[in-house]
Amino acid sequence: MLIAKNIKKIFQLKERTGWFxxxxxxxxxxxxxxxxxxxxxxxxxxxxxxxxxxxxxxKMLAAMIEPTAGILQINxxxxxxxxMEVKKYLNVITGGERNIYWRLTAKENLEYxxxxxxxxxxxxxxxxxxxxxxxxxxxxxxxPVERYSKGMKxxxxxxxxxxxDPMFLFLDEPTLGLDVVIAKELRQHIYRLAKNENKGVLLTxxxxxxxxxxxxxxxxxxxxxxxxxxxPSEITRVAIPEQRITITLPSLSLEAEEALxxxxxxxxxxxxxxxxxxxxxxxxxxxxxxxxxxxKIVTENNIPVLNVSILExxxxxxxxxxxxxxxxxxxxx
Amino acid sequence: MxxxxxxxxxxxxxxxxxxFHSTATYFSLLIWPVVIFFNAYFSYxxxxxxxxxxxxxxxxxxxxxxxxxxYIAFLSFWTLxxxxxxxxxxxxxxxxxxxxxxxxxxxxxxxxxxxxxxxxNMWMFFSFSLLMVISIKGFPLHNLxxxxxxxxxxxxxxxxxxxxxxxxxxxxxxxxIIFSICYEPMNLLAGVRVPTVVFPIWAKIISVIFPLTHALxxxxxxxxxxxxxxxxxxxxxxxxxIIAMVVLTIWIIKKAEQNARKQGNLLxx
Amino acid sequence: xxxxxxxxxxxxxxxxxxxxxxxFAYFIYNYMFEGNIDEQFxxxxxxxxxxxxxxxxASVYTFAVSTLMNVGRSLMTELREGTLETLxxxxxxxxxxxxxxxxxxxxRSLSEFVVILLFGWILGANLTNINPLSxxxxxxxxxxGFFSQGVFLASLMLYVRDTFIIQNTLFFAMSFLxxxxxxxxxxxxxxQHVSYIFPLTYAxxxxxSVVIGGQSIILHVITVFELLCVSxxxxxxxxxxxxxxxxxxxxxxx
Numbered sequence: 001m002l003i004a005k006n007i008k009k010i011f012q013l014k015e016r017t018g019w020f021x022x023x024x025x026x027x028x029x030x031x032x033x034x035x036x037x038x039x040x041x042x043x044x045x046x047x048x049x050x051x052x053x054x055x056x057x058x059k060m061l062a063a064m065i066e067p068t069a070g071i072l073q074i075n076x077x078x079x080x081x082x083x084m085e086v087k088k089y090l091n092v093i094t095g096g097e098r099n100i101y102w103r104l105t106a107k108e109n110l111e112y113x114x115x116x117x118x119x120x121x122x123x124x125x126x127x128x129x130x131x132x133x134x135x136x137x138x139x140x141x142x143x144p145v146e147r148y149s150k151g152m153k154x155x156x157x158x159x160x161x162x163x164x165d166p167m168f169l170f171l172d173e174p175t176l177g178l179d180v181v182i183a184k185e186l187r188q189h190i191y192r193l194a195k196n197e198n199k200g201v202l203l204t205x206x207x208x209x210x211x212x213x214x215x216x217x218x219x220x221x222x223x224x225x226x227x228x229x230x231x232p233s234e235i236t237r238v239a240i241p242e243q244r245i246t247i248t249l250p251s252l253s254l255e256a257e258e259a260l261x262x263x264x265x266x267x268x269x270x271x272x273x274x275x276x277x278x279x280x281x282x283x284x285x286x287x288x289x290x291x292x293x294x295x296k297i298v299t300e301n302n303i304p305v306l307n308v309s310i311l312e313x314x315x316x317x318x319x320x321x322x323x324x325x326x327x328x329x330x331x332x333x
Numbered sequence: 334m335x336x337x338x339x340x341x342x343x344x345x346x347x348x349x350x351x352x353f354h355s356t357a358t359y360f361s362l363l364i365w366p367v368v369i370f371f372n373a374y375f376s377y378x379x380x381x382x383x384x385x386x387x388x389x390x391x392x393x394x395x396x397x398x399x400x401x402x403x404y405i406a407f408l409s410f411w412t413l414x415x416x417x418x419x420x421x422x423x424x425x426x427x428x429x430x431x432x433x434x435x436x437x438x439x440x441x442x443x444x445x446x447x448x449x450x451x452x453x454n455m456w457m458f459f460s461f462s463l464l465m466v467i468s469i470k471g472f473p474l475h476n477l478x479x480x481x482x483x484x485x486x487x488x489x490x491x492x493x494x495x496x497x498x499x500x501x502x503x504x505x506x507x508x509x510i511i512f513s514i515c516y517e518p519m520n521l522l523a524g525v526r527v528p529t530v531v532f533p534i535w536a537k538i539i540s541v542i543f544p545l546t547h548a549l550x551x552x553x554x555x556x557x558x559x560x561x562x563x564x565x566x567x568x569x570x571x572x573x574x575i576i577a578m579v580v581l582t583i584w585i586i587k588k589a590e591q592n593a594r595k596q597g598n599l600l601x602x
Numbered sequence: 603x604x605x606x607x608x609x610x611x612x613x614x615x616x617x618x619x620x621x622x623x624x625x626f627a628y629f630i631y632n633y634m635f636e637g638n639i640d641e642q643f644x645x646x647x648x649x650x651x652x653x654x655x656x657x658x659x660a661s662v663y664t665f666a667v668s669t670l671m672n673v674g675r676s677l678m679t680e681l682r683e684g685t686l687e688t689l690x691x692x693x694x695x696x697x698x699x700x701x702x703x704x705x706x707x708x709x710r711s712l713s714e715f716v717v718i719l720l721f722g723w724i725l726g727a728n729l730t731n732i733n734p735l736s737x738x739x740x741x742x743x744x745x746x747g748f749f750s751q752g753v754f755l756a757s758l759m760l761y762v763r764d765t766f767i768i769q770n771t772l773f774f775a776m777s778f779l780x781x782x783x784x785x786x787x788x789x790x791x792x793x794q795h796v797s798y799i800f801p802l803t804y805a806x807x808x809x810x811s812v813v814i815g816g817q818s819i820i821l822h823v824i825t826v827f828e829l830l831c832v833s834x835x836x837x838x839x840x841x842x843x844x845x846x847x848x849x850x851x852x853x854x855x856x
Contacts, residue, residue, distance in 0.1 A: 011597065059597060064434055066594040083594070087436035098427030103351045115343030116437030118336045160431070360767050365774050372778040376630065378788040379652060384638035513615075517622040526626060531633040 002038040002061065002168050002200060007031060007070030009056050009224075030056040031067075032224040038168055038200040043190070045211045045232075046204045048221035049323060054204045057221070058170045061202065062092045074168065088117060090168050093161035095176030097153045102146040106137050106156050109145065110163050117164035131159035134189065151182035158189060168200045169193065175207060187213055208316040220319060222326040232315050239318035242270075245284040245291055248307035249298065252280040256301040263293055279306060337441045344445025345452070352453045362412070363457040370404050373526045387528045389557045394469045401462045402553055403525040406487055409455055410545050413495035414515045416450035420502040433593065439586045440496075443503075447495035451488075472556075479555040490548040490571060493578040500585035504592070524549050544578060547571035612671065613710060620664040620718035627656035627783060628725050646785035648817075650810060654729070657722025658809050659782035661715045666748050666802050667773055668711035669704065673752030674769065676703040677760040677844075686760075690848045696841065700756070704749050731816045739819060740808045743829055747801030750833035750840070757843035781806045801836075804829035 009031040014022040031053040038044055038061075046054050059065040060072065063083035072079040074086040100109050107128060114124040132138050135155035145153060154174065161169060171190065175183040191214055194201045205211060211218060212232050220228040220235065228235050257273060260282065264271040270285040284294065291310065298305060352358070374396060382391045389395055423429040432442060466472050501511060520526070522536060523545040529537060530550075540546045547570045554564045631637060631652050639652050647655055676699075680686040689699070723729050755772070759765050779786065779793060780802035786794050797803045804825050811817045819826065 009597075056597065062434060064430070064594070065597045084436050087434065090434075092434055094427075099431045101347070101351055101426075101428060104347070108347075108350055112343050112347045113431070113435065115339050116432065116435035116442075118339070118436065164435075357767055360771060365770060368774045368778050372774075372783070375778070375788055376626075376783045378784050379640055379643040380630070380635040381638040381640050384635055386634055386636065390634075513618070517618055521622055521626055521629065527629045527634050532629070533633065536629070 001040075001073075001075065003071070003073045004037070004061060005035045005071040007034050007057075007060055007067040007072060009053075009060060009065065010068045029224055031060065034070075034219075034221070034224070034226055036219050036226070036229075038202055040167060040200045041194055041198045042216045043194045043201045043203060043214050045215035045218040046202055046221065047211060047218060047319060052221040053224040054221055055172060056224075058092065058172055058202065058204065061168075062090050062170050063087055064092075088164060089166055090170070091161040091164060091166040092170045092172065093157050093174055094171075095154065095157075095173035097150060100145055100153065100156055100160060103144060105142045105144055106132060106148075106159070107141045109156065110159060113160055114163045119164065127163055127165060128159075131162040134162070134192075135159045136185075151178055154178055154182070154186065158186070162193075166199065168202070171201065171203045171205075173205055174203070175205065175210065183207075183210075190214060208314070208319070212315055220322055222323060227326050228322050235322075236313050236315050236318040239321045240313035242285040242287050242313070243289065244311040244313070245286065245294070246307075246309045246311070247282040247284070247294065247298070247305060249280045249282065249303050250278070250306060252282070252303060253301060256297060256303060259297045259301070260294060263290070263297065267293075337438055340437050340441035341445035341448065344442055345449040348446060348449025349453060352450075359457070362454055363461065366404060366408055366458050367461055370400060373400050373404070376526070386531045389553070390528070394472075395557065397465060397469050398472060398557060399528075399553065400526065401465055402556060403549060405455070405459060405462050406491070406545055406549050406552065407520060407523070407525045408458055409451060409487060409491040410494050410519065411516060412454035413447060413450060413491060414498050414511060416446070416454065417495065417498035417502040418512075420499060433590065439590065440583060443496050443499045443582065443586060444492060446499055447492050451491055451495060473559060476556050476559040479559065479561070483552040483555050486548055486551055486571070490544055490575055493575045493582075494544055496582040497578045497585075500582045500589065504585055504589040519543050519545060522546075528553070541570070544571070544574040547574060613668070613714060616664050616668055617714050617717050620660045620714070621721050623660040623663075623783065624657050624718065624722050624725060627653060627660075642788075643785065646787045647810065648815060650815060651728050653722070653725065654727040654814060655785075655810060656783050657719065657725070657727040658814055659780075659806055661718040661722065662744065662805055662809055663777060663780065663782045663802060664718055665711050665715040665744075666751075666776065666805070668707065668714050669745075669748040670752050670755055670772070671769065672707035672711070673700060673703050673749060674755030674759060675765055676700070677756045678763075678765050681760065681763075687851060690851050696844060700749070700753050704745075704752065708745075729814065732813055733816065736812050736816075736819060740805075740813050743808065743826060744801070744805040747805055747829050747833050750836040751801050753840035754836035754843075755840075757840040757847065760847050761843050776800050776802050779803070798828070799832065801829060801832055804832070 008029070011028045011030055012024045013026040013028060015025045034053070034057055036044065036046075036057075046057060048054050056065065060067050063072075063074075063079050063086050066083075067080060070080075074089055077085050079086045101112070104112070110128045110131065111124060114127060119127065129138075132141055135158050137152065137155055137159065140148070140152065145156060148156065158174070161171075174190070175186050178186065187210060190201060190203065193199045194214075203210070203214060215232060218229065218232055218235055219226050228238065230238065252273065252275070260271060263269070264284070267286070267288065267290055269288075269290060272283045274281040274283070282294070284290075291308070295305065295308070377390075377396050382393075382396075385391055390399055420429065423432075433439075498511065518539075522532075522540045523529070523543040524532075524540060525545075528550075529540045529546055532540060547567050551564050551567045551571060554560050554567070631639075637652075643652065644650075677686060680689055719727075719729065755768070759768055762768065776782075779789065779797040780800050781797065782802075786797045786803060789797065807825050808819070808822060808829070811822055812819050
């Protein structure tokens with residue numbers, strides 16, 4: 001298990017004042033009081049706008065950066081005091097084409113990185129074969145990476161991230177810049193890694209469909225803090241508790257309109273009316289499912305219903321809402 | 334221990350495979366050094382050889398041997414400085430970050446890089462040097478026995494030096510002052526073209542700073558004069574400088590990683 | 603070799619290289635051989651003092667390298683900055699362009715030359731016999747030689763699309779074959795012939811004989827003629843190549 005409690009990271013911006021001398025001009029709190037957990041077999045999402053502190057958080061969890069404060073334990077080991085002990089359990093996969101040697105082939109890249117993780121020669125061959133097969137690069141194993149497409153490089157990144165069979169895997173925008181087919185394949189890989197290979201996965205992404213498709217639990221960050229957490233549906237419910245209902249009617253009498261407004265007022269429902277030439281559209285925002293009450297009033301007034309649509313709140317809207325609240329200095333319950 | 338050597342082997346293989354054998358490589362690692370060597374040789378022509386203050390340098394053959402040894406050693410040291418500066422490329426490519434993400438032994442990684450770079454950079458000039466030495470027929474054959482020892486001396490001192498250079502470039506994004514110190518001053522004051530024994534006191538004092546100086550004195554005395562006994566003081570000097578370089582390298586690497594963990598600045602961007 | 607790409611850092615580097623060349627000569631002359639020069643050297647150089655010989659060599663060589671780097675790399679710099687097309691498609695005078703680049707850097711190159719000469723003078727070079735008039739005449743001839751070679755180099759670099767290999771190979775060849783630290787007569791005959799393709803060889807001969815040695819330039823009119831022939835050849839080849847590049851550029855642009 002990976003447990004992070006109240007981790008904080010303050011960077012000091014220094015300015016050179018002379019040869020071998022510098023002074024601290026500013027302190028930046030990139031991550032402030034973040035607590036999260038990862039368990040094998042689960043996929044955790046870490047979301048937030050650019051600059052929220054996601055990459056810094058990942059680097060701390062991957063034992064690359066030392067937290068300024070807080071506790072980080074990986075399988076019971078204090079990862080802050082003993083980072084080299086925990087590195088064998090971890091790996092990071094980033095989006096893009098960096099972090100691999102373009103002049104080497106896929107096999108040569110993996111052989112090199114496997115050696116850095118102290119794998120025995122027999123283990124190296126096994127894991128290289130397994131990871132290349134998993135990402136579908138077995139046929140180009142001896143081709144220099146500089147001749148790969150972007151998607152192939154990204155898949156090699158995943159193979160590199162798996163070379164030490166890590167217990168915890170951090171994916172920092174892994175599908176960035178990939179076409180829809182490759183991205184879909186990659187998401188399937190990621191799902192299999194967690195569910196079939198029992199790895200703990202932490203994923204950052206700006207693609208909300210990825211989060212909805214993959215994540216069991218989500219942390220939302222803004223300005224270095226976690227502003228919301230829960231399953232994707234829980235977060236959506238908390239951020240946007242209301243349903244949005246649209247009822248299209250051929251016309252609406254004054255009495256019917258007043259009756260609808262009364263029900264709305266009594267139930268703390270927000271209702272608006274769009275009177276067009278040929279029809280009227282009723283927009284309702286409601287926490288409770290009161291659609292039947294509204295339909296009853298309409299039918300009691302002998303008004304036929306042309307169309308009813310119910311819009312479930314989306315995670316994307318919820319995240320926007322959270323970002324707005326955070327920007328305005330409010331707090332999310 | 335086996336992990337240590339496993340990583341060194343991996344780094345050597347990686348260096349070999351990533352070294353790009355372009356036209357520029359053949360020029361900078363063979364053609365230009367050969368021209369520089371002959372330039373140094375002909376610079377001796379205006380002088381009366383018999384009046385040389387270093388008794389070993391009285392014939393054209395001895396000058397060639399003297400300069401060949403000087404340039405093999407100097408180029409080994411110099412090309413390792415250039416290879417160390419390539420750390421910047423790894424920083425920009427993100428591969429340095431990937432290396433530090435792993436638990437791989439940092440010292441093994443650095444010395445593996447150095448060994449790989451040394452073999453890749455020097456094999457061409459070394460081959461030329463062998464040809465020159467064979468062709469001059471002026472090599473004292475009874476000193477052949479010292480060749481393996483001299484090879485070891487140059488190898489160990491160059492690797493220790495290369496490790497220190499890599500550590501410095503790891504720590505600092507901008508260590509270009511190293512180039513200013515390492516080429517011309519070292520070329521002149523480490524005894525590459527003129528033996529340090531004839532230097533004035535002030536130049537001798539400066540020459541002591543360069544590890545290359547001690548390696549050259551040792552190797553030249555062994556290969557050109559065959560005097561093992563007289564080089565014992567130099568052996569101590571060289572050992573001391575090698576140990577100092579290794580200790581400094583290990584310390585800098587530890588500090589560099591500690592600093593990187595605090596500042597988060599392994600990435601160039 | 604890797605270097606930072608700033609003009610002033612190139613200047614400092616060239617001056618340092620020149621000074622270290624002079625220092626090497628000083629060391630070998632004073633500490634290694636205690637001033638014992640071979641008779642042939644005096645024959646080849648008309649009894650010139652060794653240190654003065656090398657110091658003149660180093661300073662003129664540095665002036666050559668500075669001029670060649672600035673004029674020679676001009677077109678490749680335009681290419682890298684994206685302004686080459688505009689330049690070559692304009693009706694402006696090409697010789698005017700090159701003269702402009704030469705004049706722009708002339709003071710910097712001259713200062714590098716003077717600094718090394720001064721350093722050498724401190725170390726013991728005999729520069730007391732310099733005749734100002736002969737200095738100016740020879741310097742003008744030398745400038746013509748290096749300028750012409752710079753034009754040729756600019757076109758060659760653009761044609762081949764390389765600066766690194768060409769410039770460094772040229773500079774190493776010049777320092778070896780141009781007579782910078784030893785008379786070219788010490789070289790094997792075949793290499794002596796090669797040395798005469800460099801304006802530096804003639805420049806050093808004239809500097810040492812006329813400017814330092816105090817000889818009349820009339821005595822070296824053949825050397826002057828050879829230098830001018832080489833210069834004209836470089837300019838012609840340079841412009842022929844440049845016109846080829848221009849034609850290709852026009853074809854690919856339109």
